[in-house]
Amino acid sequence: MSQINLNNPIEEELSNDADYAKVADRFRPIFDKIAIGTLDREKGRRLPYEEIGWLKVAGFGALRIPAKFGGDGFSLPQLFRLLIELAKADSNIVQALRGHFAFVEDRLNAQRFTSQDVWFDRFVKGDLFGNGWTEIGSAKVGELDTRVTKRGDSLLVNGQKYYSTGSIFADWVDLLAHDETTQQDVIVALPRHAEGVEILDDWDGFGQKTTGSGTLKIKNVEIPADHIIPFEHRFKYQTAFYQTFHLATLTGIAQSAVSTFTEEVQKRNRTFSHGNADLVRHDPQILQVIGKASAQSYAAQSITIQVANTLQQAYLAPLSDSEIVDIEANNEAELASSQGQVVIADLVLELTSTLFNALSASASTTNKQLDRFWRNARVVSSHNPLVYKEKVIGDWEVNRTPLPFSWQIGASKN
Structure with a gap:
C-alpha cells in the first residue's frame, strides 16, 4: 500500500515524527539504571515500582x-524502537506499560472527533494506565x-479481572466492561486508587514475573459518564498494536540474551580438552552460536x-478520507503483526x-538466572x-477471510 500523504491542516496535531536521538538520549540513562537492577529483581521477584516511577x-x-x-510526538516506529531499548534493560517493564500506551493510542485517534486535551494533559503530567x-x-x-x-444518579462498576498487567503501578486502569444502562460493551477509565479498587500481586507465571499481572477487584466504584467509552469506538488497529508490543518485548529479550551470553563467553577461562581453541572466546563453534x-x-x-x-x-x-485506504491500512497492520508474531516468537x-x-553446565546456576x-x-x-x-494468516491468504480485529477468551458456550 502506498504511503499516506500528509498534506493536511491537522498535521501539527499528529504524532508523526520527532528527533529520535534527542528523545532517546533523555531516557537512556534511566534505562541503564533499570538494567543494573534487573537480575536482582528477577531473583527476588521485586516489582519495579521505583523504576517505573523514574x-x-x-x-x-x-x-x-x-x-x-x-509530548514528544513520536511516530509508532519511533515508539517501538525505544521500547525495544527499554525491553533490553527489563522486558517486564515494557509489558507493564502496554496498557498505558494502548489507552494513549485510543485517545490519539479520538482526538480527530473530539478534544482530548484533558487526557493529554494528564499524560504529559505523568499519569499512567494499567490494563x-x-x-x-x-x-x-x-x-x-x-x-x-x-444506582440513583450514580454509575457504578463492579467486577474482577486477571492479567491486569501494569495496573498495580498505574494511576488509571483501561477496563473492559458491559454497560447495563446502554447494553453495550465499554471501556471504563477506572481511577486506580479509588475506594473499592483492589489489586493483588498474585501473578504466578514462570516468566515475566514482575509485570504486575495479578487480580483486579472492583466493588461499587462510582464512575463519571465521560469516563465510559463505547468499545465500538476503540481504535481499529488495537489488536495489531497490542501484538507489536509483544514483538518489541521479545526483541528486547533477544538483544539482552545475546549481550549477556556474549559477556559470559568473553570472560570464560575454563575450556574443554576436545574444544577448538585455548580460550572459549576464540572457539569458532562458540562464535558461530553467538553469531547466529x-x-x-x-x-x-x-521485523518489529x-x-x-x-x-x-x-x-x-x-x-486520506478514503474508506478503502483505511480498510487496506488496517488489514495490512493486522496481517503484518500476525506474521511478525509467528516468525519472531x-x-x-x-x-x-x-x-x-x-x-x-555452570550456565544453569540460578545465581545467573540465564534461563x-x-x-x-x-x-x-x-x-x-x-x-x-x-x-488466520493462512485463511486470509487462501480464502481472503476477514482478519479478526477483536477477539476474547472465555469459558466454552457448550
Whole structure:
C-alpha cells in the first residue's frame, strides 16, 4: 500500500515524527539504571515500582502525545524502537506499560472527533494506565461479568479481572466492561486508587514475573459518564498494536540474551580438552552460536520496526478520507503483526535456548538466572496462541477471510 500523504491542516496535531536521538538520549540513562537492577529483581521477584516511577517522572508515558500538547510526538516506529531499548534493560517493564500506551493510542485517534486535551494533559503530567480486560472463571466467550450499573444518579462498576498487567503501578486502569444502562460493551477509565479498587500481586507465571499481572477487584466504584467509552469506538488497529508490543518485548529479550551470553563467553577461562581453541572466546563453534543468535536478534528488530511502520500507516489512514485506504491500512497492520508474531516468537525462543550451547553446565546456576530469557520469551509468546495466528494468516491468504480485529477468551458456550 502506498504511503499516506500528509498534506493536511491537522498535521501539527499528529504524532508523526520527532528527533529520535534527542528523545532517546533523555531516557537512556534511566534505562541503564533499570538494567543494573534487573537480575536482582528477577531473583527476588521485586516489582519495579521505583523504576517505573523514574520513567513516569521523565515523561515516558507521553512519548506519543503530539508536541503541540506537550509530548514528544513520536511516530509508532519511533515508539517501538525505544521500547525495544527499554525491553533490553527489563522486558517486564515494557509489558507493564502496554496498557498505558494502548489507552494513549485510543485517545490519539479520538482526538480527530473530539478534544482530548484533558487526557493529554494528564499524560504529559505523568499519569499512567494499567490494563483490565481479561476475566477468568465462568464468563463465557464474548461475555463480560464486569458490569456498569446505575444506582440513583450514580454509575457504578463492579467486577474482577486477571492479567491486569501494569495496573498495580498505574494511576488509571483501561477496563473492559458491559454497560447495563446502554447494553453495550465499554471501556471504563477506572481511577486506580479509588475506594473499592483492589489489586493483588498474585501473578504466578514462570516468566515475566514482575509485570504486575495479578487480580483486579472492583466493588461499587462510582464512575463519571465521560469516563465510559463505547468499545465500538476503540481504535481499529488495537489488536495489531497490542501484538507489536509483544514483538518489541521479545526483541528486547533477544538483544539482552545475546549481550549477556556474549559477556559470559568473553570472560570464560575454563575450556574443554576436545574444544577448538585455548580460550572459549576464540572457539569458532562458540562464535558461530553467538553469531547466529545475533543475526536472529537483528531479524526480530527489523521485523518489529516494519510492523510498526504498518501501524503508523493505519494511524494516518483516516487523513486520506478514503474508506478503502483505511480498510487496506488496517488489514495490512493486522496481517503484518500476525506474521511478525509467528516468525519472531520462533526466532527468540530458539536463540534463548541455543545460546546455552556457547557455555556449559555452570550456565544453569540460578545465581545467573540465564534461563530468564527463555522463560520470559516463552510467556510473552503464549499470550496470543501462535497456532491460531498461523491459521488466520493462512485463511486470509487462501480464502481472503476477514482478519479478526477483536477477539476474547472465555469459558466454552457448550
